[in-house]
Amino acid sequence: MTQKDRILRRSSSISPFGVGAMVPFPDSEVLMAAAVDKWPLPKFRDAEKFGLVVRDHRLEERLKVSHFRLPPAEATPEQQAAGYYGGIPFVRFPAWHYCPKCGMMKRLSGTNERPPKCMAPSGSTCGRIPMSRRPQLIPSRFVAVCEKGHIQDFPYDQWVHQDSECHESQLRIFSSASSATMTGAIVECVACKKKKNLMSALGGGNSDGETAAYLKCHAGKPWEGLTVKDSNCGEKLKIMNRGASSVYFPVVISSIYIPSANQAPDPLHDYLKEYLFSSEEDWQSCLSEDGKNLIDEKLQAWANFKKERVPGFDLSRIIRLAHAFHGGLQDAPDDCGENKEEHYRAYEYEALKRGVTLPDEKGVDALSLTKADLEKYRGVVVENFTSCILVNKLRETRALVGFSRGRPTEGNWQDPSVQRVVHRKNKWCPAVASQGEGIFLELNSSKLSKWAEQPAVVNRVKSLNARYNAARKAKNADIPEKNITPEYVLIHTLAHVLINQFVFECGYGSSSLRERLYCNLTDAGKPMHGLLIYTASGDSEGTLGGLVRQGREGYLESTLFNAIEKAKWCSSDPICIELDAQGPDGANLAACHSCCLLPETSCETGNRLLDRALLIGTLKDPKVGFFNFKA
DSSP, rough: OGGGGGOOOOTTTTSSSSSEEEEEETTTTEEEEOGGGSSOOOOOOHHHHHHOEOOOOOHHHHHSSSSEEEEOOOOOHHHHHHHHHSSOOEESSSOOOOOOOTTTTEEHHHHOOOOOOOOOOTSTGGGGGGGGGBOEEEEEEEEEOOOTOOOOOOOOHHHHTTTOOOTTOOOEEOOOOOOOGGGEEEEEEEETTEEEEEETTTTTSOSSSHHHTBBBBOOOOOGGOOOOOSSSSOBEEEEEEEOGGOOOOEEEEEEEGGGGGGGOOOOTTTHHIIIIIIHHHHHHHHHHHHHHHHHHHHHHHHHHHSSSSTTTTTTTHHHHHHHHHHHHGOOOOOGGSSGGGGHHHHHHHHHHHOOOEEEOOSSSEEEEEEEEGGGOOHHHHHEEEEEEEEEEEEEEEEEEEESSSOOOTTTTTTTTOEEEEOTTTOOOEEEEEEEEEEEEEEEEEHHHHHHHHHHHHHHHHHHHHHHHHHHHHHOOOOOOOOOOHHHHHHHHHHHHHHHHHEEEEEEEEGGGEEEEEEEESSSSTSSEEEEEEEEOOOSSSGGHHHHHTTTTTHHHHHHHHHHHHTTTTOOTTHHHOOOOOOOGGGBBOOOOTTTTTOTTTTTTTTOOOTTHHHHHHSOOOGGGGGGGOOO
């Protein structure tokens, strides 16, 4: 298989197959996407020339990175002439492979060469077959991860020979007659006849100290091409199937591009990141006693080359910018933590509410908005909403900040278990920018607050809140609780039923539409009660205008009415409407695949925290539903 055959779509290189993920390829081949330091990307100036740089200064400031870059794709002839070759590099992981016919195992090197055919010795099942007809080795089904984001091959050899020594180890893996899953997998050494069942490893090595020693993490980071032999992590390993969803959780941070928040940065900003402090040696020398002279010399040389003077130069400013650059993701401010997502979105919320078209620094409309006149709308729209904004054009930036293993971090990129994805030298992250359109709706805050105060509504959401936080605590005991409000569940469920209705009326695929919720869960003094439904598919499908058309007068009323009417009955009723818990982690009430759930790429919370009863009421109490409530 050539490198060209291994090129991923750019959006897939962010999620689900970002750095550190195992990517399946044809012929049962599995490789891991390498770290961004290994990516074949040109220098900043050439990257800008080729259109590989993504700028979103608001998101850059939040993540403390210099800029974003598109994942490498197939290079154009011009790019190849400049020495740039497309495609993300991969490393060989898992290293252990086995024959699907006879089970003989072999540990391969980290190269990307095609796995060899079975090299079983004569006398074995494959040993009696001509080499040309032997099957190709395929990757091991099992890997070992720890909650700090490390991953390594399961220590098959040490596991089998933990109480003995074998100098001619030849391993074979097969399934017992009782089960073909991990619990029935048996590893045997053909040379010494020792064998062990993998089921004994599932308990984390608690049976005895010697066993536990072989199930301790060795801080494996195969995506960086590192071979770590000394144990410097020590966490218990979790044995998982290679294809399990919990092996890799990408941490992707998204942002709507707001031109007014993306003014040109400090004129020295890009220069410092690209040239002045391009290495650790330069950084240390610039902070030394003679650092000012060195900085003066470099800046003067740069200014002479550019035929311009450097404005406002002083050492403290240089040091401040350098700290922001070299600090990277480690020195992020406190207000960008897990519980401050609302602070970041408040800027978007206010920009969307104004409904004013905003051009970027080049004068091009980067955020084109039309504020609809609600007096022209009828019925359900006027009674329940205070603003409707038609988003004719928007740009979404989706940046891969890191990833976790074993448990998700719910977008908290500052969680200690997150393995960061950032270029060590130039401090950039991979990202994609997608153009799209959408509709922004703001609910009537006065009616919403009165509705949310009803005891029946409070009690209904209270039980949902308890289950949701209990499930989060079970996965991570240190994670703080979230106070889920009735307003949030209502806005979230409304977004889901509207997306389902837009799919029916606009012709968009459900995975092409996304939600973005604006509801402040941490500061009741700064409420947000809005939702944005938008397209950001990265191609022409996202800008066809069909979604904006459905937001105009005469269309939005029928769309909203039909969405609410359909929510009144589910094909799984009365079971669906009466269940106390369903869905992932039991974190839904009246919401199932037949009425409310969406593709997970469209939902911000993985299809959790939904309840259509808050839209239309229950069989016993219709007033629980917001659209049945009269303020």
